[in-house]
Amino acid sequence: xxxxxxxxxxxxxxxxxxxxxxxxxxxxxxxxxxxxxxxxxxxxxxxxxxxxxxxxxxxxxxxxxxxxxxxxxxxxxxxxxxxxxxxxxxxxxxxxxxxxxxxxxxxxxxxxxxxxxxxxxxxxxxxxxxxxxxxxxxxxxxxxxxxxxxxxxxxxxxxxxxxxxxxxxxxxxxxxxxxxxxxxxxxxxxxxxxxxxxxxxxxxxxxxxxxxxxxxxxxxxxxxxxxxxxxxxxxxxxxxxxxxxxxxxxxxxxxxxxxxxxxxxxxxxxxxxxxxxxxxxxxxxxxxxxxx
Amino acid sequence: xxxxxxxxxxxxxxxxxxxxxxxxxxxxxxxxxxxxxxxxxxxxxxxxxxxxxxxxxxxxxxxxxxxxxxxxxxxxxxxxxxxxxxxxxxxxxxxxxxxxxxxxxxxxxxxxxxxxxxxxxxxxxxxxxxxxxxxxxxxxxxxxxxxxxxxxxxxxxxxxxxxxxxxxxxxxxxxxxxxxxxxxxxxxxxxxxxxxxxxxxxxxxxxxxxxxxxxxxxxxxxxxxxxxxxxxxxxxxxxxxxxxxxxxxxxxxxxxxxxxxxxxxxxxxxxxxxxxxxxxxxxxxxxxxxxxxxxxxxxxxxxxxxxxxxxxxxxxxxxxxxxxxxxxxxxxxxxxxxxxxxxxxxxxxxxxxxxxxxxxxxxxxxxxxxxxxxxxxxxxxxxxxxxxxxxxxxxxxxxxxxxxxxxxxxxxxxxxxxxxxxxxxxxxxxxxxxxxxxxxxxxxxxxxxxxxxxxxxxxxxxxxxxxxxxxxxxxxxxxxxxxxxxxxxx
Numbered sequence: 203x204x205x206x207x208x209x210x211x212x213x214x215x216x217x218x219x220x221x222x223x224x225x226x227x228x229x230x231x232x233x234x235x236x237x238x239x240x241x242x243x244x245x246x247x248x249x250x251x252x253x254x255x256x257x258x259x260x261x262x263x264x265x266x267x268x269x270x271x272x273x274x275x276x277x278x279x280x281x282x283x284x285x286x287x288x289x290x291x292x293x294x295x296x297x298x299x300x301x302x303x304x305x306x307x308x309x310x311x312x313x314x315x316x317x318x319x320x321x322x323x324x325x326x327x328x329x330x331x332x333x334x335x336x337x338x339x340x341x342x343x344x345x346x347x348x349x350x351x352x353x354x355x356x357x358x359x360x361x362x363x364x365x366x367x368x369x370x371x372x373x374x375x376x377x378x379x380x381x382x383x384x385x386x387x388x389x390x391x392x393x394x395x396x397x398x399x400x401x402x403x404x405x406x407x408x409x410x411x412x413x414x415x416x417x418x419x420x421x422x423x424x425x426x427x428x429x430x431x432x433x434x435x436x437x438x439x440x441x442x443x444x445x446x447x448x449x450x451x452x453x454x455x456x457x458x459x460x461x462x463x464x465x466x467x468x469x470x471x472x473x474x475x476x477x478x479x480x481x482x483x484x485x486x487x488x489x490x491x492x493x494x
Numbered sequence: 495x496x497x498x499x500x501x502x503x504x505x506x507x508x509x510x511x512x513x514x515x516x517x518x519x520x521x522x523x524x525x526x527x528x529x530x531x532x533x534x535x536x537x538x539x540x541x542x543x544x545x546x547x548x549x550x551x552x553x554x555x556x557x558x559x560x561x562x563x564x565x566x567x568x569x570x571x572x573x574x575x576x577x578x579x580x581x582x583x584x585x586x587x588x589x590x591x592x593x594x595x596x597x598x599x600x601x602x603x604x605x606x607x608x609x610x611x612x613x614x615x616x617x618x619x620x621x622x623x624x625x626x627x628x629x630x631x632x633x634x635x636x637x638x639x640x641x642x643x644x645x646x647x648x649x650x651x652x653x654x655x656x657x658x659x660x661x662x663x664x665x666x667x668x669x670x671x672x673x674x675x676x677x678x679x680x681x682x683x684x685x686x687x688x689x690x691x692x693x694x695x696x697x698x699x700x701x702x703x704x705x706x707x708x709x710x711x712x713x714x715x716x717x718x719x720x721x722x723x724x725x726x727x728x729x730x731x732x733x734x735x736x737x738x739x740x741x742x743x744x745x746x747x748x749x750x751x752x753x754x755x756x757x758x759x760x761x762x763x764x765x766x767x768x769x770x771x772x773x774x775x776x777x778x779x780x781x782x783x784x785x786x787x788x789x790x791x792x793x794x795x796x797x798x799x800x801x802x803x804x805x806x807x808x809x810x811x812x813x814x815x816x817x818x819x820x821x822x823x824x825x826x827x828x829x830x831x832x833x834x835x836x837x838x839x840x841x842x843x844x845x846x847x848x849x850x851x852x853x854x855x856x857x858x859x860x861x862x863x864x865x866x867x868x869x870x871x872x873x874x875x876x877x878x879x880x881x882x883x884x885x886x887x888x889x890x891x892x893x894x895x896x897x898x899x900x901x902x903x904x905x906x907x908x909x910x911x912x913x914x915x916x917x918x919x920x921x922x923x924x925x926x927x928x929x930x931x932x933x934x935x936x937x938x939x940x941x942x943x944x945x946x947x948x949x950x951x952x953x954x955x956x957x958x959x960x961x962x963x964x965x966x967x968x969x970x971x972x973x974x975x976x977x978x979x980x981x982x983x984x
Binding site: 336339446460485488 | 750943
């Protein structure tokens, strides 16, 4: 019950994040997001096919600039995302706690791990080529070297349960290597993704490098899987096996690289290894003759 | 048949070559072949067969068995048993020695393999003898050495084989593609069921005999022959853990669809439409050799062929004039003649496809040119051909022709060259010709292709990863990278 000296808080409008801007869904739709106990939290934008296509266009537009940055620079940009996340730690803890119905301690751990994971991946930017690249001992008067390059526009279906740590764990390796991303966020827990978008928008990540679509993966992901200007799709957050199979089948149309969902529940607190880092890299081998 | 002499007389060449055919007596082709399953040649269940012919003469070389779904099942079971009971239990050191043995036998029987390859495929003996077969041995040597060093390959402390690999290979480099598939699969502890292309099964069947000579445990390598249906049965078989395919983008797409939702791992090496970019400061004579090697090597039956020549406008006339002069010296004819540069087109179907696309090129307004060139009476032949005045919208600039047909496109600025080069759904390879080092590195960085050859073209090596971007497929073959496709790791 409001009293004379009480203050009504100003709620946030949660929108999509496309090309560095925060538009509503062009469809005009939204859906109700509840907290872990079923209480109303917010109306989130429900992304449509058109929003998905806009997001791909934004990601494609951003790809040349982002992939063309030096690895050192990309590493610093991702590190800065961690800095800003740290600055908003309290806000994220509260949001994760409410979204996931977690205890404060669990939420704090998820946010801390998310920040640390960003730092970990940031450092990989200028190291991955040295670990997976090579100079090859050719049997002949030639020199060649093999280097990893980003695959291009990568669609990521983010984990459903782990709204921040899971999201950061699938997104960071995609962008730190120079890809641009279109993320379909958790349907039931989308709010931390949009707040993370605010962090990205105010960090040095160029607009379009990360695009966030809140809404139903079952509705939006098929358009993305069949989109001919998408180069790869990560199905981590797709728990319905038949949806995953049909997305993989659509992705085959232009030979998208597909990362299939894991068997069983993921442990996002575990050491991620290099698997996700190398999943969306191409190897390019450049030859030149040797002679006088 | 001797055509090499006649092929140059019409061009008024300075030199007249006497025919120098390689002897066929070194090969012993059986009249019919069974399927190689579980270490021995067996009759197919359905008792159906097809003929393989020499594309240079249309002579029937042998009757080859057509494997049915039941035969595929037999082969996969044999591979599974061999994998779980023998090959995966064997130490890497022992696996390694088997592969070294195979490599040595390939070297010992290299002339036989080269002649048989040229007979069945139609490629010049100069190429099968000097390129294909030496590389085949080299790939086996290279991967032999990995078999006992996998824990140092960077795929975790305990890399494990995937199980049974189903491998389907094309007709353009029959034995070399077999080596690219089988050598890394065996080194990593997998067993294989391999299907060679229906028009070029003979060297794979000879390889089966080499496995017998090497005392390779039965079932580790199974070779089944057949056409598309056999391949489909193999890649969709439930007992296959890993699918490796080299061939057309259309078939690759259908394989990717077929395995969707399964646990099968897949690597695909598919089509291409490579740009070979000649800048105005390129060493022109070297570039011309590179253009010729890029598109006329192996009759242009090369997925990474430099089928689009992008030449800077200011030097286009000079480059084209020298290219035409050089093309006039190419000798088309008997694949077994050591002087032959351009052999036979692999099949009537492929010849028809090349003819059709070339007619489309003319119909769309591009200028067609071939040197005067005598075409043998029998067999499948297509003269080296260039199209000038090609626009990016022309089908001959967009579709893979897979024949000795070059589309010439001009450009003005380096940025335009890169933009045009990347304007394709493919991304397998590219070439850059310039004397300027910084421009090479810039172009190599900008080109969206898995292999970039600077001041060279169509070079291959077992230590070097090969494979495409975009619709040219995924996964890499060759080098340390090539192991990844056959290992489970975490």
